[in-house]
Amino acid sequence: MEAPKNNSLFQFVDACLRGCGQVMFQNNPVTGFIFFIGIFYNSWELGFCAVLGTAASTFVAIALGADKGLIKAGLFGFNGTLAGIALPFYFVYSPELLLYVVINAALSTIIMSALMNFLGKWGMPALTAPFVLATWILMFCASKFGILEAGSLLATSIPDPHTTISVGKISAMTFLDGVTKGVGEVMFEDSVVTGIIFVIAILVNSRISAFFAVFGSLIGLLTALVMQSPEAPLRLGLYGYNSVLCAIALGGLFYYLNWKTFLYATFCMIIGSIAQASISVLLAPIGMPSLTWPFVIVTWMFMFASKGFGHIAAVPAEMLGTPESNLKHP
Amino acid sequence: MEAPKNNSLFQFVDACLRGCGQVMFQNNPVTGFIFFIGIFYNSWELGFCAVLGTAASTFVAIALGADKGLIKAGLFGFNGTLAGIALPFYFVYSPELLLYVVINAALSTIIMSALMNFLGKWGMPALTAPFVLATWILMFCASKFGILEAGSLLATSIPDPHTTISVGKISAMTFLDGVTKGVGEVMFEDSVVTGIIFVIAILVNSRISAFFAVFGSLIGLLTALVMQSPEAPLRLGLYGYNSVLCAIALGGLFYYLNWKTFLYATFCMIIGSIAQASISVLLAPIGMPSLTWPFVIVTWMFMFASKGFGHIAAVPAEMLGTPESNLKHP
Amino acid sequence: MEAPKNNSLFQFVDACLRGCGQVMFQNNPVTGFIFFIGIFYNSWELGFCAVLGTAASTFVAIALGADKGLIKAGLFGFNGTLAGIALPFYFVYSPELLLYVVINAALSTIIMSALMNFLGKWGMPALTAPFVLATWILMFCASKFGILEAGSLLATSIPDPHTTISVGKISAMTFLDGVTKGVGEVMFEDSVVTGIIFVIAILVNSRISAFFAVFGSLIGLLTALVMQSPEAPLRLGLYGYNSVLCAIALGGLFYYLNWKTFLYATFCMIIGSIAQASISVLLAPIGMPSLTWPFVIVTWMFMFASKGFGHIAAVPAEMLGTPESNLKHP
Numbered sequence: 009m010e011a012p013k014n015n016s017l018f019q020f021v022d023a024c025l026r027g028c029g030q031v032m033f034q035n036n037p038v039t040g041f042i043f044f045i046g047i048f049y050n051s052w053e054l055g056f057c058a059v060l061g062t063a064a065s066t067f068v069a070i071a072l073g074a075d076k077g078l079i080k081a082g083l084f085g086f087n088g089t090l091a092g093i094a095l096p097f098y099f100v101y102s103p104e105l106l107l108y109v110v111i112n113a114a115l116s117t118i119i120m121s122a123l124m125n126f127l128g129k130w131g132m133p134a135l136t137a138p139f140v141l142a143t144w145i146l147m148f149c150a151s152k153f154g155i156l157e158a159g160s161l162l163a164t165s166i167p168d169p170h171t172t173i174s175v176g177k178i179s180a181m182t183f184l185d186g187v188t189k190g191v192g193e194v195m196f197e198d199s200v201v202t203g204i205i206f207v208i209a210i211l212v213n214s215r216i217s218a219f220f221a222v223f224g225s226l227i228g229l230l231t232a233l234v235m236q237s238p239e240a241p242l243r244l245g246l247y248g249y250n251s252v253l254c255a256i257a258l259g260g261l262f263y264y265l266n267w268k269t270f271l272y273a274t275f276c277m278i279i280g281s282i283a284q285a286s287i288s289v290l291l292a293p294i295g296m297p298s299l300t301w302p303f304v305i306v307t308w309m310f311m312f313a314s315k316g317f318g319h320i321a322a323v324p325a326e327m328l329g330t331p332e333s334n335l336k337h338p
Numbered sequence: 339m340e341a342p343k344n345n346s347l348f349q350f351v352d353a354c355l356r357g358c359g360q361v362m363f364q365n366n367p368v369t370g371f372i373f374f375i376g377i378f379y380n381s382w383e384l385g386f387c388a389v390l391g392t393a394a395s396t397f398v399a400i401a402l403g404a405d406k407g408l409i410k411a412g413l414f415g416f417n418g419t420l421a422g423i424a425l426p427f428y429f430v431y432s433p434e435l436l437l438y439v440v441i442n443a444a445l446s447t448i449i450m451s452a453l454m455n456f457l458g459k460w461g462m463p464a465l466t467a468p469f470v471l472a473t474w475i476l477m478f479c480a481s482k483f484g485i486l487e488a489g490s491l492l493a494t495s496i497p498d499p500h501t502t503i504s505v506g507k508i509s510a511m512t513f514l515d516g517v518t519k520g521v522g523e524v525m526f527e528d529s530v531v532t533g534i535i536f537v538i539a540i541l542v543n544s545r546i547s548a549f550f551a552v553f554g555s556l557i558g559l560l561t562a563l564v565m566q567s568p569e570a571p572l573r574l575g576l577y578g579y580n581s582v583l584c585a586i587a588l589g590g591l592f593y594y595l596n597w598k599t600f601l602y603a604t605f606c607m608i609i610g611s612i613a614q615a616s617i618s619v620l621l622a623p624i625g626m627p628s629l630t631w632p633f634v635i636v637t638w639m640f641m642f643a644s645k646g647f648g649h650i651a652a653v654p655a656e657m658l659g660t661p662e663s664n665l666k667h668p
Numbered sequence: 669m670e671a672p673k674n675n676s677l678f679q680f681v682d683a684c685l686r687g688c689g690q691v692m693f694q695n696n697p698v699t700g701f702i703f704f705i706g707i708f709y710n711s712w713e714l715g716f717c718a719v720l721g722t723a724a725s726t727f728v729a730i731a732l733g734a735d736k737g738l739i740k741a742g743l744f745g746f747n748g749t750l751a752g753i754a755l756p757f758y759f760v761y762s763p764e765l766l767l768y769v770v771i772n773a774a775l776s777t778i779i780m781s782a783l784m785n786f787l788g789k790w791g792m793p794a795l796t797a798p799f800v801l802a803t804w805i806l807m808f809c810a811s812k813f814g815i816l817e818a819g820s821l822l823a824t825s826i827p828d829p830h831t832t833i834s835v836g837k838i839s840a841m842t843f844l845d846g847v848t849k850g851v852g853e854v855m856f857e858d859s860v861v862t863g864i865i866f867v868i869a870i871l872v873n874s875r876i877s878a879f880f881a882v883f884g885s886l887i888g889l890l891t892a893l894v895m896q897s898p899e900a901p902l903r904l905g906l907y908g909y910n911s912v913l914c915a916i917a918l919g920g921l922f923y924y925l926n927w928k929t930f931l932y933a934t935f936c937m938i939i940g941s942i943a944q945a946s947i948s949v950l951l952a953p954i955g956m957p958s959l960t961w962p963f964v965i966v967t968w969m970f971m972f973a974s975k976g977f978g979h980i981a982a983v984p985a986e987m988l989g990t991p992e993s994n995l996k997h998p
Contacts (some may be wrong), residue, residue, distance in 0.1 A: 072602070073648030115609060122642035123795045129459060129789060145609070148616035153565045272732070272978030279775060279805070286808035293953040294625040310784035402932070403978030445939060452972035459789060475939070478946035483895045624955040 017082070020070075024062045028086015030214070031136075031195060032206070032221065033256050035081050036213040040160040043195070046205035047093065050197045052099045054093050058195070059110050061092015063114035065120075074121060087116035087139040090195065094143045094299065097196040108146060110158065115142040118267025130315075131325050133262075135307055136253070140299045148295060176239035183229065183337050190225030190248020194300070198244060216260045216331035224248070224277045231281035250284045251277040252302040260331025263314070264321045267275065270321050276310045346497045349410070350400075357415015359543070361466075361584050362536070362551065365411050366543040373525070376422065376535030380527045383431045384423050384556035387439050388525070391422015395450075404451060417469040424473045424629065427526040431481065438476060438486065444602045445472040451472035460645075461463040461655050464593075465637055468581070469605060477626060506569035506654030513559065520578020524630070528574060546590045552590065554578070554585025554607045561611035580614045580633040581607040582657035587637050590661030593644070594651045602650050606640045679740070680704045680730075683930070684722045686761030687745015689873070691796075691855060692866070692881065693916050695741050696873040703855070706865035708752065710857045714753050715759045717769050718855070721752015724773035725780075734781060747776035750855065752960065757856040759810065759819040762932020767805060775802040781840040790975075791985050795967055796913070798960045807956060830933025836899040841888065854960070858904060858983065870944075876920045876991035884915025884937045885909070891941035910944045910963040913938040916966050924981045932980050936970045 010025030022037050029040035065088025069079050078084060091112040116138040123134035150156040176182075184217055188203030197203065212217040228251030229242055241247060258273035259265065283302035291298055314320040323334050359370035369574050378385030395418025399409050408414060421442040425435055446468040453464035480486040507511075518533030527533065540548040558581030559572055571577060589595065589605035615630035621628060642648040653664050682697050690698035708715030725748025729739050737746060751772040755765055775830050776798040783794035810816040819986030836842075857863065870878040888911030889902055901907060918933035919925065943962035951958055973978040 037968070072650060111608075114605070118605075119639055120642040120646070121646035122639045123660055125642045125645045127458065130785065145616045148567065148619040149612045152615045152619050153567060154567045235809065236815045241925060255470055275778075278771075282809045285804050285812045286805045287956055289808040291810050294619055309779055309782045312785045313778040314780035314781070315734075315785045316734055320732060402980060404976055441938075444935070448935075448973045449969055451974070451976035452969045455790065455972045475943050475946045478949040479895065479942045481896060482949050485896045529950045586891045624949055 016268065017241070020063075020066065022065050023079055023082055024059075024085055025178075026080070026082030027062045027066055028058070028089050029081070029209075030082040030086035030215070031089050032210060032253070034210055034213040034217065035262055039209045039213045040082070042205060042209035042212065046192075046202040046209065047195060047197060049205060050192075050199040050202045051079065051096075053096045054196065057092040057106070057207070058089050059092070059095045060106060060109050061088040061090070061113040061116075062086075062109045064088055065091065067115045067119045068117040069121075072117070072121075074117075084117050084120060087111035087120055087136060087142070090136060090139040091142055093154070093196050094139070095146070097157055098297070100159050102157075103303060108150070110144050112146050113193075115145065130312065132308065132311060135257070135304045136300045137304045140301045144296065144298060151295070165270065171182055175253065176243070178242070182227075182239055182243045183212070185243045186229045186245050186248060187222060187225045189229060189243070189245030191221050191245070191252055193245040193249035194252050203245070207281070210256075214330040214332055216265065217240045217256050220251050220255040220259030220273070220331075223259070224252040227251050227255070227274060227277040228281040228284075231278045235282070235285070237285075247281045247284055250280040250300060250306070253300060253303040254280040254307055254310075258310060260321060260334060262311060262322060262328070264334055265331055266321070268319050269321065276306060279309075280306045346601070348665070350393075352398065353409055354389075354415055354539055355398050356410070356458030357392045357396055358388070358412070358419050361419050362547070362583070363369060363591055364540055364543040364547065369539045369543045370412070372535060372542065374534040376522075377525060377527060379535060379665075380522075380529040380532045381426075383426045384526065387426045387436070388419050389423040390421070390436060390439050391418040391420070391443040392416075394418055395421065395447045395601055398444045398447040398452075400455055401452075402447070404447075407555070408454075414450060415445050417450055417466060417472070418443035420466060420630070421446045421467040421472055423526050424469070425476070425486070428477065428489055428627070429465035430489050432487075433484065438480070438505045442472050442476050443602040445475070460642065462641060463636065464635045465587070466630045467634045470631045470634060472625065473629060478624065479624070483658075492540065500607040502605035506573070508563070508569055508572070512569055512573045513556075515573045516556045516559045516575050516578060516614045517552060519575030519577070520558060521551050521582055523579035526581050533575070540586075544660040544662055546595065547586050550585040550589030550603070550661075551582050553589070554583070554610075555636070557567040557581050557604060558611040558614075561594040561608045562615070564614070567615075577611045580610040580630060583630060583633040584637055584640075588640060590664060592641060592653060592658070593654060595661055597652070598649050599651065602640065602644070606636060609639075628651040671891065673729060679708055680723075680726065680828055683739055683742055684719075684727050684745055686740070686742030686748050687722045687726055688742070689869075690742040690746035690911070691749050692870060694870055694873040694877065699700055699869045699873045700742070701903050702865060702869035702872065706862040706987055707855060707857060708851075708871065710852075710859040710862045710867060711756075713756045714856065717752040717756045717766070718749050719752070720766065720769050721750070721773040722746075723749040723768045723896070725751065725777045728777040729781075731865070732777070732781075734777075744780060747796060747802070748773035750796060750799040750901060751776045751802055752854050754799070755806070756818070758807065758957070760819050762817075765816065768810070772806050774803065784945070785894050787960075790972065792797045795964045796960045797964045799870050800961045800964060803959060804956065808954065810956070818928075836903070838893070838899055838902070842899055842903045843886075845903045846889045846905050847882060847885045847910060849905030849911055851904070851905070853905040853909035854912050854982060863905070870916075874990040874992055876925065877916050880915040880919030880933070880991075881912050883919070884912040884940075885913050887915070887937040888941040888944075889980065891938045892945070895942070895945070907941045907944055910940040910960060910966070913963040914940040914967055915931060915972075918970060920994060922971060922983060922988070924983060924990055924994055926981070927935070928979050932970065932974070937967060939969075940966045 024075055025037035025040035026035055047058050048088045057159045062085045062267050066085045071082035092109050095109050103316055119138035119141050120134055123137055191206045192199050193202035204284050210221055225248035228248040232242055232247035254276045263269040280318050283306050287298040287302050355367035355370035356365055358373045359366050377388050379395055392415045396415045399414035422439050425439050450464055450470050451467035453467055520532045521536050522529050522533035537551055540551055555578035558578035562577035584606045588606050593599040610632055613636050617628040617632050644652055656663050685700035686695055691694050707718050715868045722745045728744045730743035743831055751837050755769050756870055779798035780794055783797055785807045807810045809991035851866050852859055852863035860939050870881055885908035888908040892907035894901055914936045918936050923929040943966050947962050948959040974982055
C-alpha cells in the first residue's frame with residue numbers, strides 16, 4: 009500500500025491548499041484550507057471558482073513540466089486562486105464563466121513562469137502580477153464583448169475620482185469593518201467574518217504575518233483617511249488590501265524583522281494605499297479595477313531598492329521561511 | 339569584375355528583401371520579394387512606403403555600424419517595412435508623409451538595437467515591438483498636431499468597445515475573407531488576393547510556416563467568434579493577424595514541432611486574439627490602434643515562460659532555421 | 669578642530685548642492701547653488717520646496733544606508749529636487765503640501781535605488797525616472813482626493829490634443845522666450861531670467877553642456893514648429909525641456925563628442941520633442957502631465973541602442989566626467 013505522501017492525488021491536493029495559502033505568502037496547507045472555508049462562508053460561487061482556479065493553474069504547471077519544487081510549494085496555485093475568484097466577483101455567475109476561469113488560471117501559470125524567468129535575474133518574486141495581468145487581459149476583452157455580464161460590483165468597486173462627497177460618517181464601525189474587510193478584500197471577500205477567518209488562517213502558520221496583515225489593513229485605511237477619502241471605500245477595505253500584502257511581504261518575511269525594516273515596511277504600506285488611489289485614476293477612463301497591481305509595483309520598488317540599502321537586511325532566497333524562523337537564523 | 343554577392347548594392351537589396359520576409363519570420367529574399375508584390379498589388383502607396391521604410395531602416399543600421407550579420411539577415415529591415423506601411427494606412431498620403439516614414443523607420447532601427455541589448459540577457463527576440471513603439475510615438479503625436487491628415491481607416495479600424503450590434507451575418511464568406519485577410523492584415527493589407535499572395539510567399543520558404551499562418555488566422559477568428567464579436571471585424575481579419583504571427587513564431591520555428599508545442603502554440607494564438615480585444619479597449623480613450631502589440635506581449639509571455647517548462651522544447655538560438663530544418667536536428 | 673571637508677553638515681550640504689546640479693547632469697556644487705538661486709528668483713515657494721525635496725531625498729538615502737559615493741555625487745538628490753518643485757508647481761502652496769514634498773522625495777530615493785539595481789544589469793542610468801514615477805503616484809492620487817488644491821497650471825500646462833488654434837503668431841520673441849524658458853522648464857521655471865541663470869550655472873561646470881542645453885531647447889522648439897504646434901506652448905518652452913535633457917546627456921557626456929555622436933544626439937532631441945507630444949496625448953484622458961518621462965524613455969532607447977552601434981562611441985561608466993574631460997581621454 010502506498011504511503012499517502014507518495015500518492016499523486018494527495019500531492020496535488022496538498023499543492024492546491026498551499027497554493028491558496030500562498031495568496032498571503034503562507035506555505036501551509038492548513039492555512040490554505042481555512043482560507044477556502046472563509047471564501048465558501050461568504051459565497052459558494054466564489055469558493056467554487058477559487059478551488060477551480062487553483063486546481064487549473066496547478067494542473068497546467070504539471071502538464072507543462074514546471075519545476076516540481078515550485079509546484080509543491082503552491083507557487084503555481086495562488087495566482088490561479090485569485091484568477092478564479094476575480095471573474096465571478098466582477099461578472100454574473102454562469103456555467104460559461106467556468107471556461108473563462110480555467111483560461112484565466114492557465115494563463116496565470118504561463119505568466120508566472122515568464123515572470124520567474126524575467127525576474128530571476130535579480131532574484132525577485134513575481135508576487136501576484138500573473139493574476140493581475142491575466143485577469144486584465146480577460147476582463148478588458150469581456151468588457152468589449154457581451155459574453156460575460158458585468159455584475160453590479162464592477163461599476164461600484166471602482167472608486168470614482170470625481171466623487172468627493174462623503175456618504176456616511178467616520179465611526180468606530182468604519183475601523184472595525186474596514187480593517188477586517190481589508191484582509192478579506194485580498195481575495196475579493198466583502199465580509200467581516202471572512203476577514204477574521206483569514207486572520208485565523210494566517211495565525212496557524214505565523215503570528216507575525218497575522219499581526220502584519222491586520223496592521224497593514226489599518227495603515228492602508230489610516231493613509232486614505234488622512235488623504236480625506238470618503239467613508240464608503242474605507243469601510244469596504246478598498247484602501248486596505250494592497251497594504252495588507254505589502255505588510256505581510258515586508259514584515260519579517262523577505263526582511264529580518266527589526267525597527268529599521270519595520271519602518272521601511274510601514275512606508276511601503278502607506279505608498280501601497282496611495283498607489284491604490286493612483287492606479288484607480290489611471291484605469292478610470294476604461295472603467296477597470298486596479299486589482300492587486302498597486303501592491304505588486306510598490307513592493308517591487310521597495311524590494312528592488314533595498315539591495316542598495318545597507319540598513320535593510322533581506323533574508324537570502326534560500327533561507328526564506330516564516331517570519332518566526334527567519335528571526336531564529338538572522 | 340566583381341561577383342554580385344560582393345557588390346554592396348546587391349547586398350543592400352538582399353538585406354531589404356530578407357527584411358520584408360522577416361515581417362513573418364522568413365529569412366528568404368524571394369519570400370520578401372513576393373511580399374512586396376502582394377503589397378503593391380493592393381496599393382502602390384503602401385508598396386512604395388513599404389520599400390522606403392525597409393530601405394531607410396536598413397540604411398540607418400549600416401550608417402550606425404550595427405552588426406553586419408544581423409543586417410544581412412534582414413533583422414533591421416522588417417520593423418522598417420511595417421513602420422513604412424502603417425503611416426499611409428492610417429493617414430492620407432502626401433509627399434510630407436514620406437519624411438515621417440523615414441523618421442519612423444530610423445527610430446525603429448534604434449529601438450530594435452535597444453531591445454536586442456535589453457532582451458539579450460534572456461536570449462529573447464524583439465519581435466515587432468520596435469515597429470509598434472516607434473509608430474505609436476509618431477501616431478500619437480500626429481493625432482495631436484494637424485500636420486498629417488487622419489484617413490478614414492484610423493477611426494474605423496479601431497473596434498468600438500461599446501458597439502455590440504452585429505452588422506452582417508456570419509457566413510462562409512466571413513471565414514474565407516477573414517482567414518485570408520487575417521494573413522494580409524499582418525502588413526495592413528485589407529485584400530483577399532494579397533493575403534493569398536502572402537501565403538504563397540511563405541510557402542516558398544517553409545510549408546510549415548505557411549500552414550501556421552493560415553491556421554493562426556483561423557484560430558484568431560474562431561476565438562473572436564466564440565467571444566461573440568460582431569461580423570465586420572471578423573471578416574476584416576482584425577482578430578486574425580496577431581494570431582498569425584503567434585502561430586508562425588511558436589509553430590515549429592522557435593520550438594521543435596510536436597503535439598505539446600502545437601497545443602502550447604494554439605493556446606498562444608487564442609490569447610493573442612483575446613489580447614487584441616483587450617488592448618483595443620485600453621487604447622480606446624485616445625483612439626489609437628493596437629498594431630501588433632497583442633502579438634508582441636503574448637508571444638513574449640509564452641516564450642519567457644517556456645524556459646521554465648520542461649515539456650516545451652525550444653530550439654537553441656544558434657540552431658534556429660526554418661521549421662523544416664529544425665525538425666531534422668531535434 | 670575638524671576640517672570642513674570632514675564635517676558631516678558640510679558633506680550633507682555639498683551632496684545637496686551637487687544633487688541640484690545633477691538635475692542637468694552637473695556634478696558640481698557651485699552649479700547646484702546657482703540653480704537654487706535661479707529657482708528662488710522665480711518663486712520662493714518653488715525654491716523652498718526644491719531645497720526641502722533635495723534635503724529629504726538625500727537624508728533618506730543616508731538613513732537607509734545607501735552607497736556613500738553615490739550620495740556624495742548628488743545621485744540621491746536630483747530626483748528629490750524635482751519631486752519637491754513639482755508639487756507646488758501643480759498644486760496651491762499650503763503647509764500640508766510640505767508633508768507631500770517630503771513623502772515624494774523619500775519615495776524618489778527608493779525608486780532611484782530600485783532602478784539602479786534593475787538597470788545596473790546593463791550599466792544604464794536611472795535618469796529622472798524616479799522623480800516622474802514618484803510624482804505620478806502622488807499626483808494621480810491627489811487628483812482623486814481633494815486634499816491638495818489643483819493650481820491653474822495643472823490644467824493649462826497639459827497641451828490639449830484637440831486644440832490646433834494658434835493663439836499668437838510666431839515671432840522672434842517665440843524663439844527668445846521659448847529657448848530660454850525651455851531650459852528653465854526642466855525645473856518647472858516659466859521664466860526667461862531663470863532660464864538664463866540656469867545656462868550660466870551649467871557654464872561654470874562645462875561649456876559643452878551649456879551649449880547643448882541651449883541647442884537642445886532650440887531643436888525641441890524647431891521640431892514642434894515643423895509639426896505645426898500652436899505658438900503658446902512653443903513660447904513656454906514646453907517642447908524644449910525634454911530635448912534639453914536629451915542634449916546634455918548625449919552631447920559629449922555619455923558619448924565622446926564627434927560628428928557621428930552629434931548627429932545621433934540631435935536625432936534623440938527631435939524624438940524627445942515628438943515624444944513630449946505623444947505622451948501628453950496618452951495622459952490626456954486622466955488630465956496628467958508628462959513631466960520628464962519623454963526624455964527618460966527616449967534617452968533610454970538611444971542609450972540601450974548604442975551598445976549595438978559600432979559608430980557611436982560611449983564613454984565607459986568608470987571614465988565618466990564632464991564633456992571636456994571626456995574629450996581629453998578618448
